[in-house]
Amino acid sequence: MGRYFWHRALRIFPGLWVCLIVTALVVAPLVSMRERGGLAGFWDHPAGPFDYIRANWWTGVRQYGISGLFETTTPWGVKTKSSVFDGALWSLAYEMLCYIGVAALAFTGVFSHARRFVLVLTLWAYVYIWNDYLQSSGWSGPLSGGSSTTFDLPLVGELSAHYIIYLSFLFLLGTAAELYRERVPINDVLGILSAVALGITLLFGGFFVVGLPAYAYLLLWLAVRLPQWFHRVGSKNDYSYGIYIYGFVAQQVLASYHVGRWGFAAYAGLSVVCAFACAFLSWHLVEKQALKLKHWQPAFPTGKHNIGRDHLGRGEAEPGPRPQGTPVMASTAAAMGRAERRETSEKELS
Incomplete structure (x- = not known):
């Protein structure tokens, strides 16, 4: 348990x-x-x-702006009448909660002794999302008419129960696919249909009820069907987290310089270049160096369930037998989220 949280902390916080x-x-x-x-x-x-x-130190975003900047010089600031520097960080606290949830399921033995419980949780979350859409005024939302139960967590701030369920649903889909990987069919027709369904829901609504499951399957299908050289992407240098945490900042700075007047292609292209440059520096100067500490950990108490040798640390556990003819969907959870892909990067540093 301690090793798992130590690795997650090293990957997220520095x-x-x-x-x-x-x-x-x-x-x-x-x-x-x-x-x-x-x-x-x-x-x-x-x-x-x-x-x-100070407000955003522990992943929860309790202050989006700095000294009132960007309020009048960016489209986002004008629309919201607020100062925002890194709006993308709003989801990081929910990601951390999902990591804690996965750890709880592993520690309680659900993954090894009661994996059907994961299916029950996944189905419950999906029914909840469908009910939200049935009660909303339109196919594209808003969720439950725009209302949501919120609560405060120490150091993190206000979180929405709706977003916890919605975002956990994708984590649960990935977890279920990993636990039942021998029963997940990898079919080219289903892969193409999932891509079409994803595109339609992004354009016309229904993303969470149709697009999310389609997106989940599409990632699994691509993980298996893409050429082998694609599997090397991110294996040694993982820039995804840096792009995530710096991308919005880069976009806001470019927007304040009115780069959008040059057209969407120019704005998007420069945003990608700037975000990748920041991600490159972040990985090589900060994240990669922090991960060198992964073999050191505080003296956490050890328990009966060693997550490092369970489903959360599959890379160091002895692989179990796979049914004949089952496609090896390596890093299934990686296709569903960043956690497993980050673990792969950590192993390359050892």
């Missing part, structure tokens, strides 16, 4: 912390100098840079 510091103490001052001609009122603002770092 990159996040450096991103917060760089955003607040490097990017934001430069933005202030451009927007306001100096730093007057920047450091002592009620929602200043140090408040931004």
Whole structure:
């Protein structure tokens, strides 16, 4: 258990912390100098840079803006009448909750002795989502008419029960596919249909009820059917997390320079280039270095269930027998989320 959480912490927090510091103490001052001609009122603002770092330190985003910047210079700021630097971080707290949920299922022996319980949880979440759509005013939402139960977690802040269920559904789909991998058919017709269904729901609505399951199957199908050289992507250098945490910041900076006037293609292309450049530096200077500590861990108490040798640490457990003729869907969970793919990167560093 301790080893699992230690690896997750090494993968998430160092990159996040450096991103917060760089955003607040490097990017934001430069933005202030451009927007306001100096730093007057920047450091002592009620929602200043140090408040931004402190509020968002533990994955929950409790302060999106810094010193009122970007409120009038970006389309997002004008539309929401707010200062936002890294809006993409909103989902990170939910991801951490999903990691905790997976650990709880493994620790209680569900994966090894009661895997049908995962199917029950997955079905319950799907029924909940369908009920949401049936009660909403349109096929594209909003969820339950826009209402949602929220609660506060220490250090993290306010979370939505709706989003916990919706985002956990994808984690549960990946977990169920891994537990029942010998029964998941890899069919080219189903793969193509899932891609079509995903595209239609993104354009016309119904993404969560139809698009999410289609997306899940599409990832599994691609993981098996793509050429072998695709499997090397991210095996040694995993830039996905850096793109996630820096992409929105790059887009906001470019938007403040009105790059959007050059057209969507130019704006999107420059956003990708800037995000990848930040991700490259983040991986090689921060994330990769932090993962070198993965073999050291605090003295966590050990229990009967060793997650490192259960479904959460499959790379170091002795592989079990697979049924004859079953396609080897290596890293099924990787196709469903970043957790397993990050574990692969960690192994390459050992």
